[in-house]
Amino acid sequence: MDLFSKMYDMFFIKQWSIGLCYGSKEDVLNHGIDKLNFTWIPNHKSNRFMADPFLARNKMNELFLFYEDFILDEWIGKIRMCKLDSHFNVIEETEVLNTGSHLSYPYVYAAEGNLYLMPEASKGGQHYAYEIDFDNKRLINRKLIFPDIQLLDASIIFHEGKFWLFATHRGIHSNNQLHIYFSNKWDGPYAPHKLNPVKDNADGSRPAGDFVIVNGQLYRPTQNCKAYYGKSITFNRVLKLSENSFEEVAHIEIRPFKKTDFNYAIHTINFSGNVIVVDRLRRIFSPMTQIRSFFRRKLNITGVFFSTLNIITCQENALFGSGLMIES
Numbered sequence: 001m002d003l004f005s006k007m008y009d010m011f012f013i014k015q016w017s018i019g020l021c022y023g024s025k026e027d028v029l030n031h032g033i034d035k036l037n038f039t040w041i042p043n044h045k046s047n048r049f050m051a052d053p054f055l056a057r058n059k060m061n062e063l064f065l066f067y068e069d070f071i072l073d074e075w076i077g078k079i080r081m082c083k084l085d086s087h088f089n090v091i092e093e094t095e096v097l098n099t100g101s102h103l104s105y106p107y108v109y110a111a112e113g114n115l116y117l118m119p120e121a122s123k124g125g126q127h128y129a130y131e132i133d134f135d136n137k138r139l140i141n142r143k144l145i146f147p148d149i150q151l152l153d154a155s156i157i158f159h160e161g162k163f164w165l166f167a168t169h170r171g172i173h174s175n176n177q178l179h180i181y182f183s184n185k186w187d188g189p190y191a192p193h194k195l196n197p198v199k200d201n202a203d204g205s206r207p208a209g210d211f212v213i214v215n216g217q218l219y220r221p222t223q224n225c226k227a228y229y230g231k232s233i234t235f236n237r238v239l240k241l242s243e244n245s246f247e248e249v250a251h252i253e254i255r256p257f258k259k260t261d262f263n264y265a266i267h268t269i270n271f272s273g274n275v276i277v278v279d280r281l282r283r284i285f286s287p288m289t290q291i292r293s294f295f296r297r298k299l300n301i302t303g304v305f306f307s308t309l310n311i312i313t314c315q316e317n318a319l320f321g322s323g324l325m326i327e328s
Contacts, residue, residue, distance in 0.1 A: 009228075009283075011285060011286070011287040012283040012284060012285055012286070013046070013047070013072065013283070013284040013286050014049065014281060014283060015043075015046075015048075015049045015262075015281065015282050015283075015284060016049040016050055016051035016070075016279050016280065016281050017040055017041065017043055017049070017050055017262060017279065017280055017281075017282075018040070018041045018050045018051070018053045018065070018067055018277065018278070018279050019038035019039060019040045019041070019277070019278055019279075019280065020038060020039055020041075020053075020065075020084070020088045020275060020276065020277045021036045021037055021038045021039065021275075021276050022274050022275060022276070023036050023274065023276045024274060025212050025214050025271055026214055028235075028252075028254070028269070028271075028276065029212070029214060029219060029235060029251065029252060030252075032252060032253075032254055032255070033254055033269075033276070033278065034255075036276065038278070039087070039088040041065075041082070041088070041090065042090075045071075046284070047071060047072040047073060047293070048069070048070065048071050048072070049070045049072075050067050050068070050069060050070075050080075050279070051067060051068045051070065051104070051267075051268065051279045052067055052068040052104050052105045052106065052120075052268050052279065053065055053066070053067045053268055053270060053277040053278070053279055054066045054067070054106050054107060054108045054117075054209075054210070054270050054277070055108070055270055055271070055272035055275060055277055056108045056115050056117075056132060056272065057272060057273075058134040059134075062083060062134075063083070063084045063272065063275060064081060064082065064083055064084065064132075064134065065081070065082040065084055065277065066079060066080070066081055066082075066096075066106040066108060066117060067079070067080055067082075067106065067279075068080075068103065068104040068105065068106065069095070070104075072293045073293050075102075075293075076100070076101060076102045076103070077102050077103045077104045078095055078097065078098040078103060079095070079096055079097035079098075079103050079106045079117070079119055079139075080093060080094065080095050080096065081093070081094050081095075081096045081132075081137060082094075092137070094137040094138075096117075096137065096138055096139050097117075097119060097130070097139055099121065099124070101121065101123050101124050102121070102122075102123050103119045103120065103121055104119065104120045104153075105119060105120035105152075105153045105154075105207075105268075106118075106119045106120075107119070107120075107153075107154060107155055107156070107210070108132075108210070109129070109156050109186065111186045111187070112186075114131050114132070115131070115132045116129040116130060116131055116132065116143070117129065117130050117132055117139060118130075118145060118154065118156075120151070120152055120153055120154065122150040122151055122152050122170040123150070123170075125147075125148055125149065125150050126144065126146075126147055126148075127144075127145045127146040127147075127151055127154060128142050128143060128144055128145060129142070129143045129145050129187065130142050130143075143187050144187075144188075145187050145188055145190075146165070146181070146188060146190060149169065150169060150170035150171070151165075151167040151168075151169065151170075151179075152167055152168045152169065152170055152174050152206065153167060153168065153206055153207040153208075153223075154166070154167040154207070155167070155207045155209075155210060155211065155220075156186060157211040157218070158186070159218065159241055160241070160242070162182045162183065162184065162243075163182065163183045163184070163185065163186045163190075164180060164181070164182050164241060165180070165181040165182070165183070165190055166178065166179075166180055166207055166220070167179055167181075167207065168205060168206045168207075173197070173200075174206065175202050175205065175206050175223065175225040175229065176200055176201055176202040176205050176206075176225070177197035177199070177200050177205060178197055178198050178199035178200075178205040178206070179192065179193070179196045179197050179198070180192075180193035180195075180196065180198050180241075180246060181193065182243060193243065193246065194243065194244055195244075195245070195246060198246040199246075199248075202224070202225045202226040203222075203224040203225070203226045203234055203250075204222045204224070204234045204236055204248075204250060205222060205223075206222060206223040206225065207220070207221070207222060207223070208221040208222050208223045208233045208234075208267055208268055208269060209221040209233075209268050209269045209270045210270050210271070212235070212271065217237060217238075218237075218238040218241070219235050219236065219237055219238065219251060220235070220236045220238055220248065221233050221234075221235050221236075221254075221268075221269050222234050222235075222236055223267050224253065228265070229265070229267070230264075230265030230266065230267035230281060231256075231265055232253050232254060232255045232256065232265075232266060233253070233254040233266055233267065233268075233269055234250050234251075234252075234253050234254075235250075235251045235252050235253075235254065236248040236249060236250055236251060237249050237250075237251045254266060254269060254278075256280060256281070257280055260280075260282075261282045262280040262281060262282040263280075263282065264281045264282055264283050265280070265281035266278060266279065266280050266281070267279065267281075
C-alpha cells in the first residue's frame with residue numbers, strides 16, 4: 001500500500017472470523033476451497049475479531065478449536081479454546097491464556113505423547129509451549145522453546161530426523177523474510193539455518209498454518225502479503241530441506257471468499273482429519289469507532305469526551321449500519 005492507502009485504511013475496523021467444513025487436504029491442494037461449504041463461528045461483537053484458528057483432538061477424538069480472541073479497545077490478543085460438536089456448534093468455550101501482552105497464532109504440536117500449544121508472543125521475545133489439559137480446559141507445564149528472538153507464527157515439522165522451526169522475525173521484514181531453525185529435540189535448543197533468511201518474498205514466506213503431508217510430499221501454507229497483509233494463502237511444495245539447503249515452489253493460491261462481506265483477506269488454514277478450518281477478513285468503515293478506540297488505548301480519556309464520541313459513533317453506525325452487524 002502507498003502512504004495514502006495506509007492512512008485511509010486506518011478508518012476501517014478489521015474483523016476476522018473463523019469457519020469450518022468437512023473436506024480433504026488433497027482436495028484443497030488440488031482445487032482450493034471455493035466449492036467447500038463452511039460453517040462460521042458466531043461473533044456478536046463489532047469490536048471483536050477471531051483469527052488464527054488451529055484444531056486439536058483429545059483422546060476421545062473430540063474436536064477442539066484454538067484461536068486468537070482480540071478486543072479492539074484492549075488491543076491485545078488472548079487464546080481461547082472451544083469444544084465443538086459434529087456440526088461445528090460451540091459446546092464449551094474457555095479463555096486459556098492471557099499474559100497481558102499480545103498473543104496470537106496458537107500453534108498446536110504433538111510431542112512425547114501429549115499435545116502442546118505454542119502461541120506467537122513476539123512482543124515478549126520468549127516463546128513457550130504449554131501442554132493442553134483438555135479435561136480441565138487449561139494449559140499446563142510451560143516449556144521455554146525459543147528465547148530472545150521475536151518470532152512470528154512459528155511452526156514446527158519433524159523431517160528426516162530433525163525438528164525444523166519456520167518463522168519470520170518481528171520488524172520491517174516480518175512478512176517477507178523467512179528464517180529456519182533446526183534441533184534434535186522438538187523443544188530445542190534450535191540452531192539457525194546457514195542460509196537465513198532462506199527466503200525474501202512477501203508472497204510465500206510468513207507461515208499461515210501447520211505443514212501438510214500428502215502422498216509423502218511436504219507442503220507449507222504461507223501468507224501472501226504482496227499487495228497487503230493477508231491477501232491470500234499460498235501453499236508451497238517443499239523440494240529441499242537440510243542444514244545446508246532449502247527450496248520450495250508455489251503450488252496453489254487460496255483466495256478470500258469473494259461472494260461474502262468477508263472478502264478482503266484470508267491468512268490461516270489448518271486441518272484435523274477430514275475437518276478444515278480457515279479465517280477470513282472484512283473491513284468495516286467506521287472512523288469514529290477507530291478514533292474512540294485509539295484514545296481509550298493511548299490516552300485513557302473518559303467522561304464527556306467519550307459520551308460525545310459514543311453519540312457520533314452511534315450516528316455513524318446508523319449511517320453505515322449494515323457493516324457493524326456480525327454475521328452468525
